[in-house]
Amino acid sequence: MERHLRKPFQGVLNIIRFNWHFYVLAFALITSLFTITVLFPNHFNWIGYLLIIGIILGTTLSLVASYYIYDLSNLYSLNWLGDLTIKQRSELLNINAGFDETSYLLKQKFAGCNLTVMDFYKSAKHTEISIERARKAYPPYPNTMLIETTNIGLSAKSIDCVFVILAAHEIRDRQEQIIFFKQMKQALRADGKIIVVEHNRDIYNFLVYNIGCFHFFSPRRWKEVFKNAGLALMQVKKITPFINIYYLT
Structure with a gap:
């Protein structure tokens, strides 16, 4: 029987591959918020920057955790x-x-x-x-x-x-x-x-x-x-x- 081995980063890459629409949406939100804050500077710009940081941190944290769970842990080694x-x-x-x-x-x-x-x-x-x-x-x-x-x-x-x-x-x-x-x-x-x-x-x-x-x-x-x-x-x-x-x- 052919031996099946998981590839490096397979777990986290699959998450991105199968859920790419979420990451496109996150990128679109970041781009839109950044554009608005640059083109229309005002006293509330800090809210836009805070949202941008939150989206980036949230997305990064979920991917790092997924890499830990699905690639680094012994989940798929059984x-x-x-x-x-x-x-x-x-x-x-x-x-x-x-x-x-x-x-x-x-x-x-x-x-x-x-x-x-x-x-x-x-x-x-x-x-x-x-x-x-x-x-x-x-x-x-x-x-x-x-x-x-x-x-x-x-x-x-x-x-x-x-x-x-x-x-x-x-x-x-x-x-x-x-x-x-x-x-x-x-x-x-x-x-x-x-x-x-x-x-x-x-x-x-x-x-x-x-x-x-x-x-x-x-x-x-x-x-x-x-x-x-x-x-x-x-x-x-x-x-x-x-x-x-x-x-x-």
Whole structure:
């Protein structure tokens, strides 16, 4: 199997590539504000300069944080799975929301296991243009199955480990989230596990992503969803201050 390695700066460059419209807008705002303050000098020019500095600092901070999370950290090395015991020939399931950066990496790490990949992306529900661009740039993993979050179609006690990496937050409705995880619970074998990786809606993510952090959910929300789905939370780990890993059974 061809080895898939992430390139330097791949994470932060993908963010710019798939969300370029935000950076064009930021540049347009900076240019407009600067032009206005130069052409129409007055006692309120300091407000314009303050806004310019704020836009530059906010944009720079989010990109630096993204580089730290997606390129410098061990998120995509999967080293944080070192304590996870997965036997040869185990049945693994990786579920994504339209943009899959982890299936090839999981297959490399657990080469002796059978990996099934599912995608619950629906263009009518997930309307972000960034996901559309990402899907065009990165073809799906071979034989990826398109699913409904409320009808995954898994047989009972058929899976040893499920991975949901940076995808579950795309399910916005609480009850839909519970149904989604209930199905995984039913599909787990006796010693099966579910690994969920998510950004947090917290002060750290707010400081670097501003209102973008409200696209994520709080750890409290996830713990309530897991509990209502009948799952036991065994452990919570962190990959940087911005991301939590939930180990469930």
